[in-house]
Amino acid sequence: MTPGLSAIDASAVAAARARVPAAFGAPPGRQARTAILWLAFLAWLGALLWWFDVSPVRIWNGIGGVLTILRLMVPPSPGEHLDDILKGLGESVAMAFLGTVMAALVAVPLGFLGARNVATNALFRFSLRRVFDGFRGVDQLIWALAYVRAVGLGPLAGVLAIFTADIAVLAKLYAEAIENAEKRQTEAVEAAGARRVLVMRFGLLPQVLPVMLAQALYFFESNTRSAAILGIVGAGGIGLQIAERIRIRAWDEVAFIIILILLMVAAIDLLSARIRHRLIGARPAP
Amino acid sequence: MTTAALAAPPAGPAVGRVLDAWSAQRRARRTATAGYGAVCLAALLVAAWASDVRPATLAAGIPRIGEYFWLILPTLRWEALFAGPKVEGSLAFWMYRLDAWAWLMFETSQMAALATLMGAAAAFVLCFPASRNLMQGAPVTFSVVRRFLELFRTVPDLVYALILVWAFGVGPLAGILAIALHTTGALGKLFAEVVENADLRPLDGVRASGGSWLHGVRFAIVPQVLPNFLSYALLRFEINLRGASVIGFVGAGGIGQELYTVISFNYYEEVSAIVLLIILAVSAIDLVSERIRHRIIAGARP
Numbered sequence: 001m002t003p004g005l006s007a008i009d010a011s012a013v014a015a016a017r018a019r020v021p022a023a024f025g026a027p028p029g030r031q032a033r034t035a036i037l038w039l040a041f042l043a044w045l046g047a048l049l050w051w052f053d054v055s056p057v058r059i060w061n062g063i064g065g066v067l068t069i070l071r072l073m074v075p076p077s078p079g080e081h082l083d084d085i086l087k088g089l090g091e092s093v094a095m096a097f098l099g100t101v102m103a104a105l106v107a108v109p110l111g112f113l114g115a116r117n118v119a120t121n122a123l124f125r126f127s128l129r130r131v132f133d134g135f136r137g138v139d140q141l142i143w144a145l146a147y148v149r150a151v152g153l154g155p156l157a158g159v160l161a162i163f164t165a166d167i168a169v170l171a172k173l174y175a176e177a178i179e180n181a182e183k184r185q186t187e188a189v190e191a192a193g194a195r196r197v198l199v200m201r202f203g204l205l206p207q208v209l210p211v212m213l214a215q216a217l218y219f220f221e222s223n224t225r226s227a228a229i230l231g232i233v234g235a236g237g238i239g240l241q242i243a244e245r246i247r248i249r250a251w252d253e254v255a256f257i258i259i260l261i262l263l264m265v266a267a268i269d270l271l272s273a274r275i276r277h278r279l280i281g282a283r284p285a286p
Numbered sequence: 287m288t289t290a291a292l293a294a295p296p297a298g299p300a301v302g303r304v305l306d307a308w309s310a311q312r313r314a315r316r317t318a319t320a321g322y323g324a325v326c327l328a329a330l331l332v333a334a335w336a337s338d339v340r341p342a343t344l345a346a347g348i349p350r351i352g353e354y355f356w357l358i359l360p361t362l363r364w365e366a367l368f369a370g371p372k373v374e375g376s377l378a379f380w381m382y383r384l385d386a387w388a389w390l391m392f393e394t395s396q397m398a399a400l401a402t403l404m405g406a407a408a409a410f411v412l413c414f415p416a417s418r419n420l421m422q423g424a425p426v427t428f429s430v431v432r433r434f435l436e437l438f439r440t441v442p443d444l445v446y447a448l449i450l451v452w453a454f455g456v457g458p459l460a461g462i463l464a465i466a467l468h469t470t471g472a473l474g475k476l477f478a479e480v481v482e483n484a485d486l487r488p489l490d491g492v493r494a495s496g497g498s499w500l501h502g503v504r505f506a507i508v509p510q511v512l513p514n515f516l517s518y519a520l521l522r523f524e525i526n527l528r529g530a531s532v533i534g535f536v537g538a539g540g541i542g543q544e545l546y547t548v549i550s551f552n553y554y555e556e557v558s559a560i561v562l563l564i565i566l567a568v569s570a571i572d573l574v575s576e577r578i579r580h581r582i583i584a585g586a587r588p
Contacts, residue, residue: 045400045403048396048399048400051393051396052397052400052457052458052459052462052539053457053459054459058454058459062450062453062454062455062459062463063453064453065452065453065454066449066450066453068453069449069452069453090336091336091337093333093336094332094333094334094335094336094337095333095337097329097330097333098330098333098334098337098339101326101330101333133569134565134569137528137564137565137568137569138561138564138565139528139529139531139532141444141532141535142531142532142545142561142564145535145545145546145549146354146355146358146549146557147351149354149549149550149552150347150350150351150353150354150355151343151346151347151350151351152347154338154343155336155337155338155339156337156338156339156343156344156347158337159337159339160347160351225440225442226442228442229442229444229445232444232448232535232536233535236337236338242445242448243448243536246448246449246452249452254449258441258445261441262437262440262441265440
């Protein structure tokens, strides 16, 4: 009936395009900008590929090398030193546990000092937070390498590295948890005539303790992953075993250790998730 | 009346029962707490034993920590602070190789950027088959892709780097690929979660008007999820910059290689100089990327 509803065929579209080209695409200015952005992106990409010497030949040869390694990894074998591997695995978990517990213990008072509703001196709080930020920028592995030079090879360096790297992050999270605590409970304890310390003990701590424990558990999980590699720089744990096996190109043993690490990480995740559920209920941690 | 009741509570049998119940409950709670505490303490002792942390090693080690970190700190003298690089105690003397280190830091950031780009591209391709709501018809593909992403994610990038250095040779390429592999797994999972939270009605619309599955993804899903993808990729770039600064420890390029040398040969003051540079670069990128992320998320909300 109406001509608009009858067939819109290709020729009609072409005619319309010829009449009002602006309706069929972005305005020319924006098109030009998009084109320039794409060109700049491609130029950057090309420059990087040239700089890092990424050529098809190199990629091809590398993939060949990876395939050879993968073929040598099957079947995974424990080799002759299964006891060393298991000991390294246990050492990694122990390092992660000890480092996390120590960091969490130190982070609690630091968190109170960094929280807005507890520490009233703004300048002090500000500088403390900046120190936290600075510590956060240094990777755990750098701490590990430094501690290896300071206290020698072995798991102690790894424990200290986990401890140092986690204090700042945990303290920041704890400070945030304390700031987010419900004010009415602390006010109630205060109204009942309690001293400042008692207000924190009975008004604040019961609210934030489960959150703090849950955060510490999260860190324990992530630290078991990182404790598995700290050994690469000599800070104890399974990383040492894996680095040694790679050095002598015992790829089947490397694969075996990697599988064990995956299993260990999965087991720790499961355990920690169970404990977390009991602590804070089904609600996911923030 | 209420004040009178408060002043002298009636000491009837009901109050006694409540008191008894309360103290019984408190006893039970205290026993439970003590039990958990004992388990924790035992675990700590076992952990300390297993990781060789003993009073003797601690007593021997802790003084050396202070000593070492004291040596690392630069000796700056106030009156010579802005003197030339030849004067001991000046900033220029401390940072005497600033040009080389700044270039290495730039290289590291570009490694992280390229690795994030590669990882995000791979994750973009893999996340749609790894989303439960898009793969109702093909549960096998779904779980295979999911397992692959899990595998990529769980192996640390440093382990990938150790292996790839054998295959690709010492240098930045091995590091970039190692970080990209790990990023694929990490971002793939996050991307898939975003897709699973997407509104499916636009997809139904595209499919109903005759579009294929790919058309549906392109025109119904991607426009919804792209801002979140970008934001996650930027967040990952921040993480990868930290990772790229240490991946050189195993010979995979970037400033980590220099840092490893400097720490291993005990060039004390250079350690603090390089670490300071890394901290500055990381916090600068964090700041910029946080701004961009907030803008992306704000722009995504109509």
